[in-house]
Amino acid sequence: MTDQINPCQTCATNQECCKVMGLKLSKREFEKHFKKHSGRLSVIKYNKMFIVYPRNKLPCPYWDENKGCGIYEERPIDCRLYPFDLHKIIEKNGVIEIEFYDQTDCPHKEVLFMPVDEAKGLMMKLAREVYGEDKPIKIEFISGKKTKRQYGFLNPIVAWLSKTFRTYR
Numbered sequence: 001m002t003d004q005i006n007p008c009q010t011c012a013t014n015q016e017c018c019k020v021m022g023l024k025l026s027k028r029e030f031e032k033h034f035k036k037h038s039g040r041l042s043v044i045k046y047n048k049m050f051i052v053y054p055r056n057k058l059p060c061p062y063w064d065e066n067k068g069c070g071i072y073e074e075r076p077i078d079c080r081l082y083p084f085d086l087h088k089i090i091e092k093n094g095v096i097e098i099e100f101y102d103q104t105d106c107p108h109k110e111v112l113f114m115p116v117d118e119a120k121g122l123m124m125k126l127a128r129e130v131y132g133e134d135k136p137i138k139i140e141f142i143s144g145k146k147t148k149r150q151y152g153f154l155n156p157i158v159a160w161l162s163k164t165f166r167t168y169r
Contacts, residue, residue: 006072017082017106018060018069024086025050026129029076037061047090048130077126083109084119089127096127096137103144116141 025034030050034041040061042053054060062070069075078086083104090097100123106112120139127137 006068018063019054019057023052023076023078024089024126025052025076025078026126028129033062033071033076049089077122081119081122082106083112084114086123089123089130091131091135094135096131096135098123098127098137098139099142100139101142101144 023034027048027050030043030052034043034050034052040055040058042055044051044053060069062075064070069079081100083102083106085101085103086098087101088097088099100119102113120141123139124137127135
């Protein structure tokens with residue numbers, strides 16, 4: 001694999017994106033890639049999604065310092081979307097609502113950003129895989145900075161409570 005195929009391999013940011021993660025995954029993606037690593041990850045089952053976070057500041061289990069991403073060609077949809085930030089994907093009143101942003105510190109963003117319509121197509125695919133084929137889907141792209149989450153300064157506490165009480169077993 002060369003850096004032409006995987007530009008993340010030569011990243012100068014010490015792969016912070018692969019250490020912070022918070023990947024939103026379908027059940028299939030979770031079971032294929034992350035279930036076997038759940039001992040080193042915090043895993044939250046939220047609605048029908050799985051969200052994985054690293055523990056102890058370790059990078060993604062597939063990150064290799066010398067080779068880059070070990071599953072780059074078959075990585076989950078949320079990874080494929082990066083540097084877009086898949087902020088929200090929920091079912092509300094029978095409609096799947098998706099929000100995503102383009103704010104990022106990724107030094108390779110100009111190479112990695114795909115056209116917005118292509119990103120929406122991947123999000124549609126993820127939503128169909130998670131919620132089924134028959135639900136209407138509303139996708140909103142918001143250019144620029146993310147809005148603050150609804151709990152404001154309580155966000156870290158809400159995130160911790162969510163991880164504590166919704167951890168996948």
